[in-house]
Amino acid sequence: xxxxxxxxxxxxxxxxxxxxxxxxxxxxxxxxxxxxxxxxxxxxxxxxxxxxxxxxxxxxxxxxxxxxxxxxxxxxxxxxxxxxxxxxxxxxxxxxxxxxxxxxxxxxxxxxxxxxxxxxxxxxxxxxxxxxxxxxxxxxxxxxxxxxxxxxxxxxxxxxxxxxxxxxxxxxxxxxxxxxxxxxxxxxxxxxxxxxxxxxxxxxxxxxxxxxxxxxxxxxxxxx
Amino acid sequence: xxxxxxxxxxxxxxxxxxxxxxxxxxxxxxxxxxxxxxxxxxxxxxxxxxxxxxxxxxxxxxxxxxxxxxxxxxxxxxxxxxxxxxxxxxxxxxxxxxxxxxxxxxxxxxxxxxxxxxxxxxxxxxxxxxxxxxxxxxxxxxxxxxxxxxxxxxxxxxxxxxxxxxxxxxxxxxxxxxxxxxxxxxxxxxxxxxxxxxxxxxxxxxxxxxxxxxxxxxxxxxxx
DNA sequence: CATTAAAAAAATGTATACAAAAAAAGAAAA
DNA sequence: TTTTCTTTTTTTGTATACATTTTTTTAATG
Numbered sequence: 001x002x003x004x005x006x007x008x009x010x011x012x013x014x015x016x017x018x019x020x021x022x023x024x025x026x027x028x029x030x031x032x033x034x035x036x037x038x039x040x041x042x043x044x045x046x047x048x049x050x051x052x053x054x055x056x057x058x059x060x061x062x063x064x065x066x067x068x069x070x071x072x073x074x075x076x077x078x079x080x081x082x083x084x085x086x087x088x089x090x091x092x093x094x095x096x097x098x099x100x101x102x103x104x105x106x107x108x109x110x111x112x113x114x115x116x117x118x119x120x121x122x123x124x125x126x127x128x129x130x131x132x133x134x135x136x137x138x139x140x141x142x143x144x145x146x147x148x149x150x151x152x153x154x155x156x157x158x159x160x161x162x163x164x165x166x167x168x169x170x171x172x173x174x175x176x177x178x179x180x181x182x183x184x185x186x187x188x189x190x191x192x193x194x195x196x197x198x199x200x201x202x203x204x205x206x207x208x209x210x211x212x213x214x215x216x217x218x219x220x221x222x223x224x
Numbered sequence: 225x226x227x228x229x230x231x232x233x234x235x236x237x238x239x240x241x242x243x244x245x246x247x248x249x250x251x252x253x254x255x256x257x258x259x260x261x262x263x264x265x266x267x268x269x270x271x272x273x274x275x276x277x278x279x280x281x282x283x284x285x286x287x288x289x290x291x292x293x294x295x296x297x298x299x300x301x302x303x304x305x306x307x308x309x310x311x312x313x314x315x316x317x318x319x320x321x322x323x324x325x326x327x328x329x330x331x332x333x334x335x336x337x338x339x340x341x342x343x344x345x346x347x348x349x350x351x352x353x354x355x356x357x358x359x360x361x362x363x364x365x366x367x368x369x370x371x372x373x374x375x376x377x378x379x380x381x382x383x384x385x386x387x388x389x390x391x392x393x394x395x396x397x398x399x400x401x402x403x404x405x406x407x408x409x410x411x412x413x414x415x416x417x418x419x420x421x422x423x424x425x426x427x428x429x430x431x432x433x434x435x436x437x438x439x440x441x442x443x444x445x446x447x448x
Numbered sequence: 449c450a451t452t453a454a455a456a457a458a459a460t461g462t463a464t465a466c467a468a469a470a471a472a473a474g475a476a477a478a
Numbered sequence: 479t480t481t482t483c484t485t486t487t488t489t490t491g492t493a494t495a496c497a498t499t500t501t502t503t504t505a506a507t508g
Contacts (some may be wrong), residue, residue, distance in 0.1 A: 006287070006461070006462095007461075007462070008461080008462095016441065030503095031488085031489070031490095031491085032490085033488090033489075033490095041462080041463085042462060042463040042464070043462095043463085043464090043465090043490095044461080044462055044463065045461075045462065045463095048271070048275065048456080050250045050273030051276065051278075051279070052275065054279065055275070055276075055279040059280060059356075063230070064469070064470070064489095064490070064491090065490090065491095066470095066489075066490075077366045077371040079370065080369065082314075082367055082370070083311065083367070083369060083370050083373070086310055086311060086314045087307065087310060087311070089308045089318065090306075132318075143306055143307070144303065145300075145303040145304065145307060145377075146306070146307050149307070149373065156380070156463095214276065230491070230492095230493080231491075231492070244489065255459065255460095256459085256460085256462095257458090257459075265492080265493085266492055266493040266494070267480095267492095267493085267494090268493065268494090269491075269493095272491095287460095288459095288460070288461090288499065289459095289500080290459070290460075291502095316472090327504080343460095366486055372458090410507070
C-alpha cells in the first residue's frame with residue numbers, strides 16, 4: 001500500500017490496481033507505451049513494473065508478442081488451493097506450537113475484531129482483518145518464504161474476491177471456521193489446527209469454484 | 225537450457241551461470257553497466273535480466289542501492305526444506321495415484337538410468353537424472369504451479385550442489401532412497417510414497433546444513 | 449589522528465531515439 | 479467474396495543520453 005516515489009512503483013501500483021479491479025481484463029494484452037502515456041512517463045519504468053507483475057503471476061510475458069493479463073482457469077484455482085491447503089494446514093500446525101504470547105494475544109484480538117466487523121456487516125474491514133489473521137498465523141509458524149508464497153498465490157485469485165466475500169452468509173460461516181482454527185492454535189492442538197485449516201480452505205475453494213462457474217465464465221471465455 | 229536470441233536472455237543466462245558457479249559471490253553487489261560492458265551490450269537488457277533473476281530469488285533489489293546476489297543462511301535452508309518436505313511429500317502421495325502408464329514407465333526407466341550413472345560414478349549425469357526423476361513425479365502429481373515453485377526453491381540452493389552431490393557415499397545412499405520412493409509410487413502406496421519422500425528430503429536437508437556449516441560459512445560470513 | 453565538510457566519481461532512475469519484428473490495413477488477383 | 483501479397487502501422491528490443499541520487503575520495507578543521 002505504501003507508495004514509493006519512483007515511477008516504476010507508481011506504474012506498478014497503477015497496473016496492479018487496474019488488474020485487480022478488472023480494469024484490465026484477463027487475457028487482455030497491455031502495451032507499455034499506452035500505459036506510459038496515460039501516466040505521462042516513459043516506457044522504461046513501465047517495463048520494470050511489467051517484470052514485477054510477472055513475478056507475481058498477474059502478467060504473463062509472451063516473447064515477441066507482449067504482456068498479457070493472466071487469466072485464471074478452474075485448473076488454476078484447483079492448483080492454487082491444492083498448494084494453499086497443504087502449506088497453510090502445515091503452517092497452522094506449526095503455529096499451534098508457537099509460544100510467543102504477544103502473537104497469541106494479537107491472534108485472539110484480531111479474531112474479536114473480525115467478529116465485530118462481521119456484526120457490523122463491514123465487508124471491507126472484514127477482508128482486511130481476515131488477511132491480518134491469516135498473516136499472523138503464518139508469522140507464528142515462522143516461515144517467511146511460505147508466507148510470501150501464499151500471499152503471492154492469494155494475489156492471483158484476489159481479483160475474484162470482489163464478488164466473493166460479499167456473498168450472503170459467507171462471512172457468518174467464515175467467522176465460525178476462523179474461530180475453530182484460532183481456538184485450536186491457542187489450545188496448542190496441532191492436529192485440530194491442521195484439520196480446521198484444511199476444512200476452511202476446502203470450503204473457500206469450493207465456493208470460489210462455483211462462483212467462477214456461475215458468474216464469471218459466461219463473459220470471460222478464457223477464464224479469469 | 226535453450227538459448228533464445230534476445231540479449232536479455234543472453235544476459236540472464238550469463239548472470240545466472242556466474243551466480244550458480246559462484247563467479248558472483250553471495251552478498252556481492254552487481255552493477256548493470258559492468259555486465260553490459262563485459263557482454264558488449266547496453267544496460268537495458270541487463271536490467272530486464274536482473275528482474276528475471278529477482279523473480280527466481282537469485283538477486284535481491286535494494287532500492288537506491290542496487291542488485292545483490294542473494295546470500296543463503298541456515299534459516300533459508302530450513303525454510304526452503306520445510307516447504308519442500310511438505311509439498312513434495314504431498315505430490316509424491318498424489319503421484320502414487322497416477323494411472324498414466326507412459327509416465328509410470330518413464331519413472332521406472334529414469335530410476336534405472338540413475339543406477340547406471342551411479343555405478344559409472346558419473347556425477348553430472350546423475351544430477352540431471354535426479355532432477356528428471358523428481359520432475360516426473362511432479363508431473364504425475366499434475367500440479368504445474370507446485371512444480372514451478374519447487375524448481376524455483378531448488379534454484380535457490382542449487383549453488384551448493386557443486387560441493388554436495390560429489391560427497392562420498394551421498395549418491396549411493398540417494399539411490400536407495402529414490403528406489404523406495406519410486407517403488408512406493410509404482411505400487412500405488414500413497415502413504416509410503418509420502419513417508420519416503422519426507423525421509424529423503426530430511427536427509428538431504430541435514431547433509432546440506434552440515435555442508436553449509438562446515439565448508440561454506442568459514443569464508444562467506446553472510447552465508448551463501 | 450580522527451572527524452566533518454566539500455568535491456568528484458560512480459551508479460541508479462528515467463527519457464528518448466531508432467532498428468527489427470510483428471500485426472494490421474490495404475491492394476491486387478483468383 | 480475470398481485469398482494472397484504488399485504496404486503501413488504498431489510494438490517490441492536495444493542503445494544511449496542525461497538528471498538525480500548515492501558512494502567514494504579528497505580537503506579542511508578540530
